Amino acid sequence: MDSVRSVYTTPSSLTYCDLPWIIQHREDRCTLCGRCTAVCPVNAIYLTYRRQRVPKLDVLKKKRGNEYRHFVGIRQHTSIEKKCIGCGMCSSVCPNEAIGPVPNTNEHRTVFHQNQKGEAWKRGGRRNKSGATILDRIAFDRISMLTDPALDAGRHEFSLNTILGRVLPPEEFLRRKMAGEWIPPTREIFPFIIGSMSFGALSPNMWLGLLQGVAYCNEVLGIPVVMATGEGGCPPWVLKSPFLKYIILQIASGYFGWDEIIRAIPEMQCDPAAIEIKYGQGAKPGDGGLLMWFKVSKLIARLRGVPEGVDLPSPPVHQTLYSIEESVMKMIQTLSMAFGFRVPVYPKISGSTSAKAVLNNLVRNPYAGGLLIDGIDGGTGAAYNVSMDATGHPIASNLRECYLDLVAQGRQNEIPLFAAGGIGKNGNVTQNGMALIMLGASGVHMGKYIMQACAGCLGNEMGRCNVCNIGICPKGITSQNPKLYRRLDPDDVAQRVADVFMAIRTEMKKIMAPLGRSQSLPIGMSDALGIDDADVAKRLNIKYIC
Amino acid sequence: MCRLALKSSDTPFSPYEVLLAMEAMQEGYDGSGLGLLMRGVQFTDFNYEKDKQVILSGIAHTEEALSRLNGLMEDRGFVQKYDHEFTVHPELIEASDRYKYIVRVYRKPENMDEANLEEYLMQTRLFLRRDGEEHGGDLTVFSFWSDVVMIKEVGWPLAVGDALSLDDNRIMARVVMAQGRQNTNYGINLYACHPFFIQGISTMTNGENTAFVPIKEWLEGKNIPGYTGYQSDSEVFTHILHYVTRKLKLPLQVYKHVITPLKSEELKNHPQGDFLQGLRVACRRLIIDGPNAVIATLPDETSMLVMDAKKMRPAIVGGKPGTWAIASEMCGMMAMVPDRDPAFDFQPMREHTVIIPPDRKELQIWTQFDPFTLPQAA
Numbered sequence: 001m002d003s004v005r006s007v008y009t010t011p012s013s014l015t016y017c018d019l020p021w022i023i024q025h026r027e028d029r030c031t032l033c034g035r036c037t038a039v040c041p042v043n044a045i046y047l048t049y050r051r052q053r054v055p056k057l058d059v060l061k062k063k064r065g066n067e068y069r070h071f072v073g074i075r076q077h078t079s080i081e082k083k084c085i086g087c088g089m090c091s092s093v094c095p096n097e098a099i100g101p102v103p104n105t106n107e108h109r110t111v112f113h114q115n116q117k118g119e120a121w122k123r124g125g126r127r128n129k130s131g132a133t134i135l136d137r138i139a140f141d142r143i144s145m146l147t148d149p150a151l152d153a154g155r156h157e158f159s160l161n162t163i164l165g166r167v168l169p170p171e172e173f174l175r176r177k178m179a180g181e182w183i184p185p186t187r188e189i190f191p192f193i194i195g196s197m198s199f200g201a202l203s204p205n206m207w208l209g210l211l212q213g214v215a216y217c218n219e220v221l222g223i224p225v226v227m228a229t230g231e232g233g234c235p236p237w238v239l240k241s242p243f244l245k246y247i248i249l250q251i252a253s254g255y256f257g258w259d260e261i262i263r264a265i266p267e268m269q270c271d272p273a274a275i276e277i278k279y280g281q282g283a284k285p286g287d288g289g290l291l292m293w294f295k296v297s298k299l300i301a302r303l304r305g306v307p308e309g310v311d312l313p314s315p316p317v318h319q320t321l322y323s324i325e326e327s328v329m330k331m332i333q334t335l336s337m338a339f340g341f342r343v344p345v346y347p348k349i350s351g352s353t354s355a356k357a358v359l360n361n362l363v364r365n366p367y368a369g370g371l372l373i374d375g376i377d378g379g380t381g382a383a384y385n386v387s388m389d390a391t392g393h394p395i396a397s398n399l400r401e402c403y404l405d406l407v408a409q410g411r412q413n414e415i416p417l418f419a420a421g422g423i424g425k426n427g428n429v430t431q432n433g434m435a436l437i438m439l440g441a442s443g444v445h446m447g448k449y450i451m452q453a454c455a456g457c458l459g460n461e462m463g464r465c466n467v468c469n470i471g472i473c474p475k476g477i478t479s480q481n482p483k484l485y486r487r488l489d490p491d492d493v494a495q496r497v498a499d500v501f502m503a504i505r506t507e508m509k510k511i512m513a514p515l516g517r518s519q520s521l522p523i524g525m526s527d528a529l530g531i532d533d534a535d536v537a538k539r540l541n542i543k544y545i546c
Numbered sequence: 547m548c549r550l551a552l553k554s555s556d557t558p559f560s561p562y563e564v565l566l567a568m569e570a571m572q573e574g575y576d577g578s579g580l581g582l583l584m585r586g587v588q589f590t591d592f593n594y595e596k597d598k599q600v601i602l603s604g605i606a607h608t609e610e611a612l613s614r615l616n617g618l619m620e621d622r623g624f625v626q627k628y629d630h631e632f633t634v635h636p637e638l639i640e641a642s643d644r645y646k647y648i649v650r651v652y653r654k655p656e657n658m659d660e661a662n663l664e665e666y667l668m669q670t671r672l673f674l675r676r677d678g679e680e681h682g683g684d685l686t687v688f689s690f691w692s693d694v695v696m697i698k699e700v701g702w703p704l705a706v707g708d709a710l711s712l713d714d715n716r717i718m719a720r721v722v723m724a725q726g727r728q729n730t731n732y733g734i735n736l737y738a739c740h741p742f743f744i745q746g747i748s749t750m751t752n753g754e755n756t757a758f759v760p761i762k763e764w765l766e767g768k769n770i771p772g773y774t775g776y777q778s779d780s781e782v783f784t785h786i787l788h789y790v791t792r793k794l795k796l797p798l799q800v801y802k803h804v805i806t807p808l809k810s811e812e813l814k815n816h817p818q819g820d821f822l823q824g825l826r827v828a829c830r831r832l833i834i835d836g837p838n839a840v841i842a843t844l845p846d847e848t849s850m851l852v853m854d855a856k857k858m859r860p861a862i863v864g865g866k867p868g869t870w871a872i873a874s875e876m877c878g879m880m881a882m883v884p885d886r887d888p889a890f891d892f893q894p895m896r897e898h899t900v901i902i903p904p905d906r907k908e909l910q911i912w913t914q915f916d917p918f919t920l921p922q923a924a
Contacts, residue, residue, distance in 0.1 A: 171794065172828075173824060412767065413764060524763060
């Protein structure tokens with residue numbers, strides 16, 4: 001027997017009981033095929049030989065002894081870098097249901113050690129705060145069918161689309177129309193938008209699947225869905241394809257991919273849906289984009305014009321500019337001009353108490369085509385945990401505040417506000433989106449939800465998986481490793497995109513019909529909203545219901 | 547649901563005729579109130595001159611309010627020419643605080659051009675309304691305009707007509723519009739009763755405007771004087787009509803394109819599709835929703851009927867050259883113009899705007915898919 005005193009522990013020595021996920025292995029079922037250990041993205045488990053001592057006492061021979069049983073079993077690593085992430089890929093490959101991760105309900109000791117070698121914790125996903133969000137708790141309570149014939153969600157026609165782009169006041173529209181002057185471009189789009197996820201953050205198969213699905217929604221289903229690229233450009237074959245009209249191209253502080261885009265302009269068959277200028281993002285306000293070296297593959301390096309295998313941290317601000325005012329003005333105008341003033345250009349900012357300042361700036365900029373505000377629950381491919389968990393502003397009150405500010409100025413029709421950050425966090429995507437629309441958003445962007453619903457992303461807000469940053473996505477969604485992303489069939493993703501948007505369309509009607517709305521998207525219809533929290537109701541200027 | 551009736555005739559008639567039409571449609575509404583608007587007004591006791599005089603309509607709820615009104619009108623330079631005394635039967639009125647129903651004729655102030663006068667009249671109406679509100683609601687003002695009389699009261703429409711002896715032919719008019727319900731979607735308030743009025747433009751609606759709050763917020767944000775009140779979701783219909791025709795100076799037909807624009811695929815094939823597409827974007831906060839039949843009258847005695855985009859409410863137009871009527875139901879139409887040929891009655895669909903022009907010779911039935919008004923014999 002070993003002496004207890006000889007057990008050596010380091011400050012970061014943990015047992016499997018200290019980890020957020022504990023592997024439960026049923027030896028009686030295990031066939032020792034080894035698939036689980038091969039598939040585990042973090043090498044959390046290993047196959048090992050074990051010896052079990054069985055004390056034996058032979059009474060007749062008056063002899064004491066031991067018998068030793070040898071067996072092969074699965075064991076769990078306890079080092080921080082190999083801790084189980086709970087993805088459950090082991091269960092998915094096990095032929096005998098012999099293995100799977102179980103959440104540790106008591107201990108999350110790893111949190112204290114997640115900064116080995118002085119590296120602060122970086123991860124993917126979104127703010128690890130689970131439970132119902134404010135949006136989840138909003139009810140649509142102004143039921144019109146009691147006073148009037150009800151609309152039939154299944155049979156009546158509904159106008160569900162929204163407008164992206166600068167809208168002129170009616171007087172100004174008429175004046176310019178008569179004078180033959182420039183009218184800012186607008187797009188009629190579906191109000192649920194696939195939010196910016198870069199070609200780089202996502203695997204080629206994921207990106208292809210999304211684009212296929214979006215094209216199908218537009219061309220077959222008649223749902224004008226658009227998707228945003230995120231920073232990092234767009235594959236040249238897409239830039240020169242007729243599918244570009246479904247794509248919002250993002251330019252961010254790293255300007256990655258814009259060489260390719262600018263070069264492709266003369267060869268573009270159509271204009272992109274819009275240009276998004278990223279100033280901030282809800283998951284990591286004040287921080288630039290981050291593509292970690294694991295994911296900078298040959299293809300990504302070519303698209304972004306960088307060497308392979310280096311970290312690509314974008315600066316937090318646009319480098320060429322001295323102030324946000326100057327930045328907004330110059331970039332919006334430059335990009336409008338690059339596309340012949342035919343494409344709406346709008347900024348994306350992180351939710352913040354200073355969002356109104358940006359908004360008021362935009363109101364005075366005749367080229368600004370909208371404002372996207374991304375709240376604290378927004379997802380990301382890579383960020384510091386502290387940014388994700390603790391920095392930012394929830395979207396509901398931020399959006400509402402901005403909308404009411406526009407209402408007070410009588411400009412709410414002019415700068416469409418788009419909201420993002422936690423839409424569909426708990427799966428209630430249509431309810432969340434419609435609540436934001438009725439609080440004043442012209443539409444919503446959703447990224448994480450799309451990964452979860454269309455590609456089977458396993459991440460959640462209780463720390464599950466969240467390894468998008470290091471290119472080991474077990475589902476192949478956020479990996480640049482062909483061995484991983486070939487697990488994801490683009491056709492399947494496209495199918496799910498179509499499923500998701502068809503369902504959202506139906507659910508929108510199911511929400512709008514009882515409210516008596518069908519002719520236009522109920523933007524700012526706050527009289528239809530109630531929440532069971534008096535303080536929140538007061539803050540959002542909606543009804544308190546209980 | 548409420549019921550609407552409008553009659554327009556070359557020869558002035560008693561408003562009681564329209565109340566009888568409301569009575570005919572009694573099964574369709576709860577009779578919780580009456581709103582009545584008259585144009586082309588004629589008094590038996592006074593020779594009203596439209597060009598020289600304006601009419602104030604409202605209710606003084608107390609003697610004090612009435613004497614305050616006298617002073618305020620004097621201060622603002624209005625000389626009273628006639629005070630219409632209704633023969634009132636108070637026992638038929640539900641409310642007890644009706645000191646005097648006001649229909650007063652004032653001389654138009656001199657040395658004021660038309661635009662300034664219109665502004666002044668509206669400002670005076672709003673001023674009086676505010677004054678009433680500041681004094682515990684003791685003064686209610688419905689309209690102050692040339693050739694417009696408005697009566698609003700809580701109660702069954704015919705009973706209100708009897709209470710004010712509207713059948714005595716002392717007030718007659720060429721255009722009468724009536725609505726038979728207090729606003730029951732929100733609180734009971736005389737200001738919430740249709741028809742609504744701003745600068746000579748008036749509308750009444752059978753329906754519910756479910757897009758009320760965003761439209762109201764947008765109109766209020768325009769800071770246009772008079773775009774206030776909104777005790778009823780239907781008041782925005784009046785203000786949108788005012789905005790489209792007076793502020794944007796667009797033809798009457800465009801009203802329909804603003805409140806219920808065509809779909810994108812329909813506009814692609816429309817001769818004015820490009821313009822209308824742009825207009826729809828610019829005016830998208832004015833898109834109404836819910837089931838609505840909107841009836842409007844204008845200062846030149848034009849009357850108009852517009853349906854919601856799904857034709858969710860009933861309405862019928864009929865009549866003969868010289869006399870036309872719009873009603874929610876056929877029985878209302880029968881009561882107002884019994885001697886017409888019912889075969890020519892017209893029930894507008896979702897795309898239609900029906901206009902009774904001031905000459906009352908024929909109806910104009912205009913569809914949204916056409917670029918121009920198409921006159922049609924009824």
